[in-house]
Amino acid sequence: MIYYYAGKLREGAFPIDPAAPGFRYGAGFFETICYNGSVLCHLDRHLDRLFHALRDHAVPHRSIDFEAAILRVLAENGLSESFARVNIVYPMREPEARPVVMAAPFEPAPHKAYRLCVCSDRHVSALNAYKTTSYMFFHLARRQAQAIGFDDAVLLDLNDNLLESSTGAILLKRQGEYFEMDSPYKLPSTALALAGEVLDVVPATVPLGDLGQYRHAYLLNSLIGMRPIVSIGENAFIPDEGPCQKVTDVVLER
Template sequence: MSRNIYLNGEIVPEAQAKISVFDHGFLYGDGIFEGIRAYNGRVFMLDQHIKRLYQSAKTIMLDIPLTKKEMEAAILKTIRANELSDAYIRVVVSRGEGDLGLDPRKCSEPTVVIIASAIQLYPEELYKTGLKLVTVPTRRNGPEMVNPRIKSLNYLNNIMARIEANQQGAPEAIILNTDGYVAECTGDNIFIIEEDTITTPPRYAGILKGTKREIVLAAAAEMGLEVKEELFTRHDLFNADECFLSGTAAEAIPVVEVDGRVIADGSVGEKTKAIIARFREIAQTTGTEIYND
C-alpha cells in the first residue's frame, strides 16, 4: 500500500515525494530529524520530540519554516492521511536546495518531510531472551565535533559502528566515547543495574539525550531504585546485575551478553522486566490524541 507523505506543506503520494538532488540534506547531511512513535491512537511524547527537533535546529542555525504548533499539526495530519493508530513517524528537516558548495546561505528554503509508517527493530522473542551485544572500535564523536546531542542527518558515526556490529553478527553495537567510557549504542541509550541502583551515562559522555531515556529513569525511580547518571566502563558493564537499552524504535529491551561476557546468569533480570512492563504501559496509555473529533 502506498504511503502518503508530508512534503513542504502538502500531503502527496509516496511516488511523488521527491526532493532536489541539490538539497543539502542529500549532498552533505545538513539537516536534522526525529523518530516518534504512536500507540493506540496517541502520539507518544510528541511535545518532547518537537522540543528536541527545534533545539537541534537552533544549534545548527536552521530556521524551521513552521512553528512548533504547526509542526504538531503537520505530524498529526500525516498520520491521519495514512489512517494509522500505531505508527513510527520520521520528521526530517534539511537545509534545502542549494548549489554544490557548502555555504548554507545558498539554500533559500528548508525542506520538511514527514513520514508515517511502521518499524520493528527486533523480533518480540528478543524482548524475552535478551540481546547479545559487542563493543566496536568506532568511538562516539565528542561534543566539540558534531555534538551527539544534535539529532543530525549525518549519522555516519552510528552507521560505521553498526557495520562493525554486523560484521560480528551482533544486533546492536556499544560505542565508547573518546576517553574509553561507555557512551551509548547506535540507536539506543544504555543502562546497567547493580543491586538497587540503575546507572546510565551522563549527557556529557557523548550521548543523545533520548526521550525514552527519561521515561526509563522515571519508571526506575517509581520502583524505588537509586538513579545515577555517571560514567562507567566496560568492566562495570560486564559485572552488572542487569543491563538493557531504550530508544524510540526499540522501546526498552534487555541485554544478556556483552563481548562474550554473560551478564549475571544470562537471563533477563526482574527489575529489567518490570521497567519494560512499565515503559509499555506508559507508551500505550499516554500521548497526544490523533483522532480527537
C-alpha cells in the same frame, strides 16, 4: 510511501536540490516518534528536542501543525490503527529548512532481549548530542553488528567509556541501583528521561572494562520502550524484566 512536505501530501521521490547542504553534507536534524495505534507518544518532547537542535545551530526553519500533518500521513498510508514509526526530518536548504513528515509500519518485539557487540570504531563529537541526518556512523555500526549476528552495537568514547548503542540509550543496574551513561557525547534520550520519572537513575562514567561489575543491562528508545540486554561483547547480564514493563508503558503511553 505518502509523505508530507511544503504544505502538501506527496508520493514518490522526494525533490532534493543537489546544491543544498542537506544533500552535499547530510546536514539536517530529525526525530523518531512512536505512534502506538491511537496516540503520538510524547510528541511534545520530541518537538522540543528537534527545535532545540535547530535553534542551537541557527538553522532558519518553518514550523507546521505537526500533529495534523502526522495524522494525515498515517491515514493516507493506512496506518491510523497500526503501530508505526513516524519521522520528522529537517534537511537544511536555503532560505529555510522545511519539515518532511513520514510514517512506516513498525513491528514491536515486546519479549525481545538484546545482544550487543562493541563497535571497534569511535565517533566522538558535540553533534552526538543531536539527532542529525548525517547519521552514517550509527547506521554502519548497527549494520556491521547485525552482519555478525548481533542486534546492535555499543558505542564508546576515546577512553573506552560507554556512551550508548547505535539505536538507543543504555541503562545498567547493580545492587538495586540504576546507572545511565554520563557524557556530553551521547543523545539526551527521551525514553531514558521518561525512565527517570519511574526509576531512580544515577549518572555514571562506565569504562568498558567495568561492565562485569553490573548484573543487569537495558536498552531504551522511543519505539521499544525498555528491554533487557543479555550481553555486551564478552559480558553477559541476567535478563531482568522487572522494571521493563512499567517503563515501557510510560514510553509507549499504554
